[in-house]
Amino acid sequence: MLNSEFPVMWSTLTKIYPILNLSAAALLPLQREAGFAQHPPSGPSVNLQPNITIQTANNTSSSENVVSINCDGGRFGGNLNVRSCRTIFNWVSMDEQQITFSQRHSGIPGDLGLPWRVYSNDTTCFIQPVLISGATSGHASQKQIGLAALALYQHCVVRGGVGGVAADIGGDNNLLVVMASYKPNIRCDRSQSPGPPFQSCVNIWSDMDTSQERRIFGHVTDSGVQQELPFDYLAGDARCIANIDIVGRPTMVAWYEIWEAILAIASLCVRGKGKGGKATGLGLSRNIFVEMADENPDMQPPAANISLSNSSFLDTVSAPGAQDSSLESWPNEPYEVSTSLIQSDSSLVTLLGDTSTNVSKSATS
Numbered sequence: 001m002l003n004s005e006f007p008v009m010w011s012t013l014t015k016i017y018p019i020l021n022l023s024a025a026a027l028l029p030l031q032r033e034a035g036f037a038q039h040p041p042s043g044p045s046v047n048l049q050p051n052i053t054i055q056t057a058n059n060t061s062s063s064e065n066v067v068s069i070n071c072d073g074g075r076f077g078g079n080l081n082v083r084s085c086r087t088i089f090n091w092v093s094m095d096e097q098q099i100t101f102s103q104r105h106s107g108i109p110g111d112l113g114l115p116w117r118v119y120s121n122d123t124t125c126f127i128q129p130v131l132i133s134g135a136t137s138g139h140a141s142q143k144q145i146g147l148a149a150l151a152l153y154q155h156c157v158v159r160g161g162v163g164g165v166a167a168d169i170g171g172d173n174n175l176l177v178v179m180a181s182y183k184p185n186i187r188c189d190r191s192q193s194p195g196p197p198f199q200s201c202v203n204i205w206s207d208m209d210t211s212q213e214r215r216i217f218g219h220v221t222d223s224g225v226q227q228e229l230p231f232d233y234l235a236g237d238a239r240c241i242a243n244i245d246i247v248g249r250p251t252m253v254a255w256y257e258i259w260e261a262i263l264a265i266a267s268l269c270v271r272g273k274g275k276g277g278k279a280t281g282l283g284l285s286r287n288i289f290v291e292m293a294d295e296n297p298d299m300q301p302p303a304a305n306i307s308l309s310n311s312s313f314l315d316t317v318s319a320p321g322a323q324d325s326s327l328e329s330w331p332n333e334p335y336e337v338s339t340s341l342i343q344s345d346s347s348l349v350t351l352l353g354d355t356s357t358n359v360s361k362s363a364t365s
Contacts, residue, residue, distance in 0.1 A: 067148050068167040071156035076163025077181025085125035085157045085179065091118050092127075092146040098171060101129060102137040104210065110137055115210050115259070119267040123184045127152075130176045132167075138174030145169065148177040182260070188269035188277040189293070195275040196294035200240035201266040204233045208242075208262070209255040217288060218250025225250050229288075233262075234295060240270075241295040246288050253283035258290060265292045 073079075104113025117128045127149040131138050148169035156164035156179065163180040167173070189195060218225040230245040242262050261279035269277030269292070276293035280286075 067151045067169055069151055069155055069164055071152075071160055071162050071164040073160070073162030075180075076156075076165065076178060078162050080125055080157045080161055080163055080179075080181050081122075082158055082161075084120045084122050085153055087121040088118055088125060088127055088149065088153075088179075089146065090121070092149065093142040094146060095142045098139050098141050100137055100139055101131065101175060103131070104207065106136070108136045113206070115256070116206075117260070117263055119182065119264060121268075121272055123182055123186070123264040123268045125157075126180060126182055128178045128180070130165075130178055132174055132176060135174040138172060140169055140171035140175050144171055145175070145177055149179055152177065152179040182264065184261075184264050184268060184279070185281040186261075186265055186268055186277050186279045188273050189275040193276075194294065194297060195270045195273070195277070196235075196240035196292065196297075198266060198270045200235040200237050201242075201270050201292065203235040203237070204240055204242050205259060205263045205266060208233055208259055210259045212254050212256045214252040214254050214284075216250050217244075217253050217283065218246060222250045238296050239294055239299065241293055243291045243293075244288065245291075246283075248287050249285065251283040251285035251287055253288055257282055258288070261290050262292065265290065 099112055100110045101112050101114055101116070102108040102110030104115070114131065115128065117126050119126045127145070129138070129140070129145055148166040152164045152166050156162050163178070165179075166177045169175060169177055215226040216224055217227045217229055220228045230243055232244070233242045235241070242265075244258060261282055265277040265279050269275045276291070278289060278291045280289040282288040282290065
């Protein structure tokens with residue numbers, strides 16, 4: 001169920017998305033076996049933890065709009081496809097209203113719970129806002145996040161084919177924006193059956209567990225299992241359902257990795273093709289899979305009222321398979337870009353298994 005600590009976040013979600021306004025719970029983890037945890041514990045495939053130490057100094061730049069970027073193919077992915085990353089901007093709004101970001105289920109007030117991610121049409125490229133180390137919340141507008149992503153796209157992806165991270169994006173500068181690669185292993189449903197409403201699926205991936213601790217997932221008959229499978233997340237309108245299951249012996253996986261896959265299915269299959277889909281190869285043994293479908297496809301009309309808004313973080317009103325022409329609406333070279341403001345002995349964002357990150361940023365221009 002939606003965490004009661006986030007009433008403001010859910011109120012904002014109903015404005016940011018053409019999302020379901022539900023009087024009851026928006027997310028219902030289903031129990032197939034007795035003893036299931038209501039909020040199962042978990043861990044990550046790409047670990048975007050807040051891990052940045054900021055050292056402030058006077059910025060001598062003549063421009064107030066200076067975004068600091070670090071292009072790093074080793075950390076954020078190499079061989080990023082320019083055309084793929086370009087389609088991200090189909091789904092990002094230019095709204096200038098400031099939004100408060102905080103970690104979901106942390107008890108910290110916020111409009112939008114992190115982690116949050118926007119995939120490209122084929123899900124091989126994504127952008128993601130991340131809190132800096134020590135920050136419990138961050139303020140930025142959707143446009144500021146999009147412009148920081150545009151700077152990364154122009155300077156890292158187009159020029160070098162690599163991902164990167166941007167700091168000093170605006171607002172209170174407590175947020176970073178990452179552009180990185182993702183390797184989906186997804187098959188969209190090819191039957192004649194329609195997929196679930198995307199607005200319904202938003203309820204699942206915007207509030208599900210994303211903890212990054214690896215746990216042992218397996219069937220109830222297996223010994224040592226910490227999270228019993230199968231496990232279902234069902235949207236509160238009883239439409240979109242995500243089923244998590246395993247083939248064979250138990251393995252270790254983090255809910256963060258499952259969240260990545262659920263959002264990727266929703267982006268590639270549901271948003272892009274109006275279909276359900278299946279992601280495979282999850283977990284250390286690569287034997288966990290996730291399926292997303294419409295639990296009640298014959299339910300007409302939808303069980304909940306859909307509220308549309310012109311101010312959407314993701315332009316979910318756009319038709320499936322939207323073309324990438326929307327990038328032209330974004331300004332060219334929106335910021336003065338500095339690559340000297342971020343100094344790192346490793347990375348601004350920790351990948352799985354890397355606990356040695358120690359990054360400082362000094363504005364020296």
